Amino acid sequence: MSFPSAIVAWEALKNQRDSGRYPVLEAKQAKLEAKALTLKQEAANSENAYTVRVLCDEYLAGHVCRHRAPKGSAEITRMFNTMLGDMADLPPTAITRAMAFDLIQKYAAISPVQAGKLRCELGAAWDYAMDAGRLPEAAVNWWRLIFHHRVLTTGFSRSALAIRFSRLLD
Numbered sequence: 353m354s355f356p357s358a359i360v361a362w363e364a365l366k367n368q369r370d371s372g373r374y375p376v377l378e379a380k381q382a383k384l385e386a387k388a389l390t391l392k393q394e395a396a397n398s399e400n401a402y403t404v405r406v407l408c409d410e411y412l413a414g415h416v417c418r419h420r421a422p423k424g425s426a427e428i429t430r431m432f433n434t435m436l437g438d439m440a441d442l443p444p445t446a447i448t449r450a451m452a453f454d455l456i457q458k459y460a461a462i463s464p465v466q467a468g469k470l471r472c473e474l475g476a477a478w479d480y481a482m483d484a485g486r487l488p489e490a491a492v493n494w495w496r497l498i499f500h501h502r503v504l505t506t507g508f509s510r511s512a513l514a515i516r517f518s519r520l521l522d
Contacts, residue, residue, distance in 0.1 A: 402486060404447065405440040408432045410486070411477035428473055435459060435470055444481065445491055452494040460499070471495050 353361070365375055412432070416425045432440075439447065439455060452474075459467035475495035481487045 402443060403441055404436060404444050405432075407444050407481045407486065408436070408440070408474075408477050410484070411480045414484070415476070415480055431466070431470055431473065435466075444478070444487055447494060449492075449494045449498065453498050456499050468499075471499055 368375055412425065412429055416428050420428075435455075437455075439451065456467050456471050459470060472495075475493055478487070478491075478493040478495055482489075482491060482493070
């Protein structure tokens with residue numbers, strides 16, 4: 353910068369200061385805002401990295417493998433691997449009540465007992481993530497709210513069972 357242009361720039365800054373603006377403080381404020389924006393973007397990226405699959409894996413490692421028999425933990429692992437589908441790649445906070453309902457409804461038509469177990473285990477996984485602080489306090493555990501006592505099996509009714517036993521006794 354030449355000497356005459358430096359004088360012009362200095363006079364412009366002096367006029368700004370005299371009018372009540374502080375260019376140095378404004379520059380520092382702009383730097384702080386840029387840093388805050390960068391931190392916010394990093395937090396958003398790390399939140400996107402926390403998917404339903406990661407949530408379920410943490411639940412499997414932190415609770416299921418420690419407190420259940422190997423056969424039971426293998427079954428829950430298989431259930432999560434085969435039944436979650438595309439939902440596994442979504443962030444847990446993006447799961448809506450309708451998405452949860454559709455997933456359980458899809459398996460309730462085929463195997464109601466398995467659908468009930470999936471709903472129960474996903475509810476426990478969400479609770480585990482909330483307790484660990486991996487989900488925000490405002491997150492909703494839809495798995496505990498949908499199909500509560502409504503995934504019905506197609507098994508025997510009590511009257512059909514009574515008829516069978518009465519035939520055996522005759």
